[in-house]
Amino acid sequence: MNETLKTIFERSSIRAYTDEPLTENELETLAKCAIASPTARNIQTRRFYFITNKELILEIERETANEIYAMNDELATERLKSRNGKVIYDAPLLVVIAVDKSNKYSAVDAGIATATLCLGAKSMRLDSVILGMPRLAFEGVRHDYFKNRLGMPAELEFEIAVAIGHKAMEKEPHEGDLNHVVVVDA
Numbered sequence: 001m002n003e004t005l006k007t008i009f010e011r012s013s014i015r016a017y018t019d020e021p022l023t024e025n026e027l028e029t030l031a032k033c034a035i036a037s038p039t040a041r042n043i044q045t046r047r048f049y050f051i052t053n054k055e056l057i058l059e060i061e062r063e064t065a066n067e068i069y070a071m072n073d074e075l076a077t078e079r080l081k082s083r084n085g086k087v088i089y090d091a092p093l094l095v096v097i098a099v100d101k102s103n104k105y106s107a108v109d110a111g112i113a114t115a116t117l118c119l120g121a122k123s124m125r126l127d128s129v130i131l132g133m134p135r136l137a138f139e140g141v142r143h144d145y146f147k148n149r150l151g152m153p154a155e156l157e158f159e160i161a162v163a164i165g166h167k168a169m170e171k172e173p174h175e176g177d178l179n180h181v182v183v184v185d186a
Contacts, residue, residue, distance in 0.1 A: 006095035006124045011171040014127035017091045021052065023072050026124060027093070028172065030109045030164065034095070037113040040105030046113055046159070049096040053146035060137045061088045063146070067136035078157030083117060096134070098156040110159040117162050127167040134161045 001009075022030075027050060029079035029105050034048045051057055069078050080087070088094055097113055107179045118128045136157035147154075 003112070003123070006120055008049045010173060011118060011128075012171045013129040014167045014169060014171060015086070015129055016167065016169040017127075017163070018091055018168045019090065019092070020166045022094045022126070022165065023049040026126065027052070029124060030095070030120060032115060032125075033116050033145065034113055035099075037109075037116035039109040039112070043103055043105065043109075045100040045106060046109050047098045047152070047156055048113070049098065049152065051094040051096065051150070052092060054092070057088055057091070057094050060094065060134055061086065063142055064134050064138040065141065067140040068133070069075075070140075083139045087131065088163050089129065090168070091129075091158050091165040093164040094131075094134075095162045095164065096138075096150065097161065098150075098152055099159045100155050101157055102155070107159060114160055115160055117164070121162075121164045126164055128162050128164045131161040131163055134158065 031048065039046065051138065052059075065080055065085050066081050072078075083089075095117060095170075097110045100111050103109070114130055121128045135158050147156075160185065
């Protein structure tokens with residue numbers, strides 16, 4: 001099996017990280033992975049905010065948790081409690097991908113970038129988890145504060161985030177179900 005396929009098949013969502021920071025070289029390589037991801041019509045309206053400031057990451061995590069608790073969604077609240085209030089899992093890097101929603105391809109472009117970042121991280125012996133919940137911090141009562149902290153212009157909005165770091169847990173990749181693949185040959 002070639003290295004690319006091995007990386008794809010070995011990646012899983014890691015929800016616990018060590019406190020080891022990423023090196024400048026790792027951060028630069030991940031940034032190059034992000035911008036190497038293709039965009040529809042090469043418009044490139046997505047932006048990547050690489051957050052390594054631990055206090056800001058914790059602030060985003062706390063605000064996300066506050067928003068979850070405020071929703072009064074019992075399932076979401078129980079899930080958050082079962083993870084000790086963790087949403088970003090102590091990762092030393094949080095990459096927020098923001099997009100211009102006027103670009104009808106923005107969500108697809110962000111998805112492509114997310115996969116590229118996760119596979120790039122795995123190929124570097126780093127791990128990741130894809131996060132949608134931090135959206136709550138960027139759309140909640142303190143949305144302006146968080147956008148300002150990142151220097152995010154008004155036309156950009158949170159689309160998705162990726163936590164990246166050195167894993168502090170083991171997790172086997174999910175088994176894929178080939179029944180979800182439909183071959184159309186006619």
